[in-house]
Amino acid sequence: MIQLRYFVLLAMLTLPGWGISQELPPIQNFTPADYSSESQNWAISQSTDKIIYVANNNGLLEFDGARWTLYPSPNESIIRAVKVVGNRIYTGNYMDFGYWEKDRFGILRYTSLAAQMNDALVEDEEFWGILNLGEFMVFQSHSRIYSYNLGNNSVSIINSDSFLPKIFKVGQTVYFQKMNHGLFRIENGQEVLVYDQEPLKSDEVISIVPDDRELLILTRNSGFYKSQANALEKWNVAIDSLLNDISLYSGLQMQEGSFALGTISHGLILMDKDGQLIRHIDQISGLQNNTVLSLYEDEDANVWLGLDVGISYINFGSPFQVYPDSRGLVGSVYASAVQDDYLYLGTNQGLFYKNGNQSDFQFVEGTHGQVWSLDVVDGTLFCGHHSGTYVISEGKAQKISNIQGTWKVGDLSGKPNFALQGNYDGLYVLEKTDGNWQLRNKVEGFDNSARYFEIFGDQIFVNHEYKGVFKVKVDEDFSHSTHVRIDTVIRGSNSGLIKYKGKLLYAFKNGIFSYEKQQDKFVKDTVLSQLYSPSEYTSGKMVVDPKNGYLWTFSNASIGYVSESSLASTLSISKVPLTENIRNGIIGYESATAIEKEGVYLFGARSGYFTLDVKNFQENPIDINIGTVQIGGKNRVTTEKNLWDPNITGDFESEENSLQISYYVPHYNKYLKPQYQYQLRDIYPTWSNWSSEASVLFENLPPGNYTFNVRAKIGEKVSESMESFTFKIARPWYLSNLMWMVYIVGAILGSILIHSLYRRYYNRRQQKLIEENKREMELAKAQNEKEIIKLKNKQLQEEFRSKSNELAASTMSIIKKNELLAKVKEQLAANADDKDTIKPIIHVIDKSLNRNDDWELFKEAFNNADRKFLKKLKKAHANLSPNDIRLCAYLRLNLSSKEIAPMFNISPRSVEIKRYRLRKKMNLEHDDNLVDYILKL
Incomplete structure (x- = not known):
């Protein structure tokens, strides 16, 4: 049975008879992660400055359009009710009710009213409803109703022994329901029974709104009831069978009279004031949860939903409507067209259609695959498809060409019953014969892809x-190209080509260019190029609307359109500030189609499409506000110590030279987001770039006076006024006036001291230089004397060398002379016949050999060469004879025994004997070398 009822409900929500429109207003969802709190949200209210407040499981949520702020409940319990009255935000939670007010820093501070009462609360009491009646605030729990007089803090209490679900305000009267008893109102502080009929006794009342002079009552499970002449009557509406099969939790009558009904498990149901179903919005169509705990309509007619998981708002007054295609029915929309009351969508999955009697799109059989274009030529709708060309009529497709890849179909000027189509491999001609279109021929000689042609x-x-x-010229029969030229001066990615108002236009990154026939080139059109800047360029795709004569373009920042001015035959440029990431378009394959409703256009997207009501699009005034001024910037806990009142001039110490300033625009539109621009005069005089960031951090600002200005824009509309905050950062203590006087006096005394120190320093330095010069002169003198001594030593060495040479020469001369005399003597003695005759000669030779003159000459030369040796020798060995000394002198010259023998006129053997005796006199050991010993003396 349950499955059957669910099937019936599903059928009612989807069958065409219910008239459900598939396009939905924009829905903005906030997850618990977005607002950093718990999932359930029980009530919503808005302040006069358009700030939204939400009663959440974890506390009170505040949303200013830029950021969420959580204020935990005072006793860490769930906040069930919230109501903004003036500057106060009243809340009700477990065992407490009271109000929040902003301090001078913009931070909410809580005051408990329950704590000021003389009467004690009921055990485990929770407050679920809050109403305002002038000087009275009414707080409702499930067992009591408290009327709190704000003037004298007095409280009147209505007790109930049965369950009190909700309270309602109708005019200045408070209505409430007692389960099993009926509907009551409060008169003069007392409860008065109004209705005790079913279902008001057993079925929970969800909403009560005035209906002329009577009441319109909505119940959870039984639908609507009207009070008629103090009697209760069922209001039968078209969706009664639907309401009987679902359970409602919240209800709201909107400003324009329709009803929003929040269900427990089926999302949101919208009903017009006559009881007809307008649309059904649930998780499939865009909500993030199907349980709607609370409903609220803000000042801009946006409906806020407090969900079991998250928060959403719906822009019911938005000029945009969305077909999100959450079920993936149609896919990415590349083209669209309206023909004979049929709406066609050409997508990556094929061709789809819908007429006025259908609630959703149907697939056109035989068109599976990529659709590139939908073009109307001579009253016929052509579908350019990857697999060929189709003629479309009343939701059916007839294939007229199997040439793969048809980009576009256009008319042939001056040739009725003919059409030209561009394909992957060139241009083709279509011909209508006997009312039927067929492929006629290919234009030979041109084989390039022809996505855009005119x-x-x-x-x-x-x-x-x-x-x-x-630039292709063809023969009269359009069968052959006679001349092909290519203009490579202008080309670019995603560029577009189209005819508009008698002009041939080419759009790419550098702007929109118009073809000048006389110059045979494209020239930049300064008016049309205002549609986008090079930095905003994403696509050169242009679409001409034959219905209203608009030319549509698409950039990263907006959708632009051109129309004729109503005052003159000039072109008017308009922009709709829909950024590329918001509209989710297919870059290079954008589409725009005027549908049946006047001024409404359909634009394809990567998933489904959206519509725009151009005539209903307007940019409202922008109210920019400064939120908080925080000292110290990011990553600091927000406390009273590091906040400053933005309404008064800031006066900060030198160490407080880092500020974070937040600002906001309380604007709630999913597709039109505010952007901000700021300047800090006296240091950053130029305005910053536009950004969606709603705060700015200034770090390490130098001392001085500053004025911070901030302004906002939504789309192309800039706020008429800007918010300012003036502040001063003091100089540090070491730069104060007193310290400057100290610095000046210190500088004077310091200069005197420095002068004195420099003078003393230079005197010492001069004295040191004098001493160093003296020392250097003494060193130079010593060096010179050293050089002189060195030169003298060198001279002595030379003299010594000379003397030694003389000694050696004289010694060798004596040796040679004695050897010669000895040989002469031997020759005479051996060859002389007359011994007596040669005897005197031999005597003379012997006398010459034995003469002491040679020794004296040698001695004199030896002393000149080695003066100290003989003295050392005599001192070491005083017992040596003159011949011993003479022998030592010869040995000092390192002469051999053979060389010494002629000097003594003896044999070498005798010299050896002399050497032996000399060793004895010198007491040398057997291993001691006599010559070495003498050389070492």
């Missing part, structure tokens, strides 16, 4: 985004 003059212009613009 006939202008006597040429066919074909845009190729990578090669440039082809």
